[in-house]
Amino acid sequence: MKAILFLVLVAAVAINSLYVSDDICGENARRVDCASPCGPTCQNPQPHTGPCITSCKLCVCNEGYLEDTVTKKCVEASKCPPSS
Numbered sequence: 001m002k003a004i005l006f007l008v009l010v011a012a013v014a015i016n017s018l019y020v021s022d023d024i025c026g027e028n029a030r031r032v033d034c035a036s037p038c039g040p041t042c043q044n045p046q047p048h049t050g051p052c053i054t055s056c057k058l059c060v061c062n063e064g065y066l067e068d069t070v071t072k073k074c075v076e077a078s079k080c081p082p083s084s
Contacts, residue, residue, distance in 0.1 A: 037052065
């Protein structure tokens with residue numbers, strides 16, 4: 001009986017992880033199954049062209065937004081902080 005209860009609990013956790021809301025990604029971002037973690041950022045707006053291992057279950061900025069690597073937030077490209 002304990003084994004069945006354990007399997008049901010594991011299945012519930014697995015199913016719940018598939019339906020996690022985009023809210024965990026923050027404003028102007030969305031959760032994706034798999035993507036490159038080497039996308040454009042405010043500090044490096046040109047997408048990475050070298051080898052980059054694909055990561056899964058991560059957040060990416062929506063179209064027209066770049067990640068500010070300092071604040072870890074997605075902002076409009078025109079609102080990126082000035083480069084130092």
